[in-house]
Amino acid sequence: MWIIIQKIPLTTTQRELNLFLNKQINGNRWFGLSSNQQTRLKSFSILRMTDRTSGEIECHGLAEVETSKPEEEMLRVLNGHQLHGQTIAVRKYYHRSNISTQTAHTKSTSSFPGLRDRRRHSLHIEMLKANSGGLAIGIF
Known part of the structure; x- marks a missing residue:
C-alpha cells in the first residue's frame, strides 16, 4: 500500500521521516526488534514541491x-501524530495518470459531473529518495 504523509515540516530529513514512520508503524521496540511483524516500511521519499507562480514550498x-492489516486500520495508526510539533495527515496514495490533453480529460470526467482535474500544473517537484549512498534527487 502506498501512503502520502501530507504537509510535513520543511526541515524534516530523510532520517527523521524514516524514524517517525517506523516508530508509528511498529510501535515500541525492544532491542531493535519490531513488536509488529505484520507491517514493514518498504520504501519512502520526501517530495519537495515549489509553486512556480507563488514560490510557496x-x-x-x-x-x-x-501490511496484512486492513488499510483503514493502517491509516488510523499513522494519522494525527506530531512531527516537529506539526500534526500530520496520512491518506492512501493514488497514482494519477499523465494524460494532459483536454479531450482525454473531458472523456474521463464526462460521466462524473463535478469531477475536475485537481492537479496543480505550476508545481516543480523534487523527490528526495534515500538510497545506500545517501540521497538521490529527481526533478519532475
Whole structure:
C-alpha cells in the first residue's frame, strides 16, 4: 500500500521521516526488534514541491508500506501524530495518470459531473529518495 504523509515540516530529513514512520508503524521496540511483524516500511521519499507562480514550498512524504492489516486500520495508526510539533495527515496514495490533453480529460470526467482535474500544473517537484549512498534527487 502506498501512503502520502501530507504537509510535513520543511526541515524534516530523510532520517527523521524514516524514524517517525517506523516508530508509528511498529510501535515500541525492544532491542531493535519490531513488536509488529505484520507491517514493514518498504520504501519512502520526501517530495519537495515549489509553486512556480507563488514560490510557496510544501513537503510531503511518500511511502510504501507492506501490511496484512486492513488499510483503514493502517491509516488510523499513522494519522494525527506530531512531527516537529506539526500534526500530520496520512491518506492512501493514488497514482494519477499523465494524460494532459483536454479531450482525454473531458472523456474521463464526462460521466462524473463535478469531477475536475485537481492537479496543480505550476508545481516543480523534487523527490528526495534515500538510497545506500545517501540521497538521490529527481526533478519532475
